[in-house]
């Protein structure tokens with residue numbers, strides 16, 4: 001019988017990503033209600049020493065697949081290994097991050113296992129020990145409640161930065177075991193040849209705790225320097241609306257929204273962004289939204305926790321100066 005909750009931990013260059021701890025924390029909350037255990041799967045190369053860290057957030061066991069062909073993510077290798085582990089371990093629930101990697105992996109994995117999958121969820125609960133997942137639909141205008149039928153495991157991905165992190169318990173450590181799997185080189189069709197970091201990128205938007213975003217109201221690419229200055233000061237990442245991206249002011253990787261990135265930072269400062277539904281779809285689950293817009297009727301104010309009706313070219317530099325004084 002299917003037992004326990006598994007999570008797929010994410011690492012990049014040997015460092016565990018925050019989503020791994022968020023998933024472990026959520027799995028622990030659910031597993032406690034079910035009276036079952038939490039197992040994390042960690043894939044990578046020379047990654048074993050990172051495994052016990054997951055125990056502090058609630059993992060009872062970490063299954064480590066350590067192989068140099070797993071050092072960087074590739075769909076075929078990761079799907080193959082995780083599918084083998086899930087088939088032999090038969091977890092009841094399998095959670096992944098709705099990160100770029102997790103979104104790619106989860107769909108393929110669900111297809112490989114022939115089971116159901118709920119993408120980009122923001123809340124989980126249980127009904128008779130079955131997973132109930134809540135996910136935004138219609139560009140965030142409504143929520144769908146998803147349950148699974150004859151699905152072992154029930155697979156769901158969680159939007160990064162949304163699930164509550166457990167306070168790490170330094171006294172806890174997970175049992176670490178080596179994964180049993182086989183990887184046939186002839187089946188691996190992709191290989192990462194090189195990773196080129198985006199210029200100037202600090203933290204990726206999807207993982208950022210703070211985002212300062214600019215839209216058409218920025219009036220031109222040269223003016224983003226005032227956002228960059230503020231962002232540097234508060235350790236934020238700069239984002240943009242599609243209008244700004246379509247105008248060639250910012251790269252597409254900066255775009256927040258339905259056809260850009262879905263973000264959930266603690267703080268989202270929207271500067272000169274009207275708040276079109278497609279933009280809101282990408283940022284409305286942010287914890288605190290601050291809008292700076294000179295139009296009091298701009299729809300962004302309906303979503304904002306704090307709104308400043310003013311010219312951003314006055315407010316942003318003034319805000320930067322004030323923050324400099326207190327830092």
Ligand SMILES: Cc1cc2nc3c(=O)[nH]c(=O)nc-3n(C[C@H](O)[C@H](O)[C@H](O)COP(=O)(O)OP(=O)(O)OC[C@H]3O[C@@H](n4cnc5c(N)ncnc54)[C@H](O)[C@@H]3O)c2cc1C
Pocket residue numbers: 214215216217218240241242243244255256257258259260261271272273274275276277278279282292293294295298310311312313
């Ligand atoms: C299928 C589809 C997908 C889309 N996907 C996305 C997406 O992923 N992301 C996205 O962002 N959009 C997306 N859009 C576009 C979206 O509909 C809007 O057109 C876009 O978000 C508007 O960008 P904006 O708010 O920067 O520009 P505008 O709507 O033009 O708003 C500019 C705002 O700046 C304010 N402003 C101007 N000057 C100043 C100033 N000096 N100080 C303060 N405020 C000022 C104005 O009052 C205005 O509210 C999509 C559209 C479609 C049809």
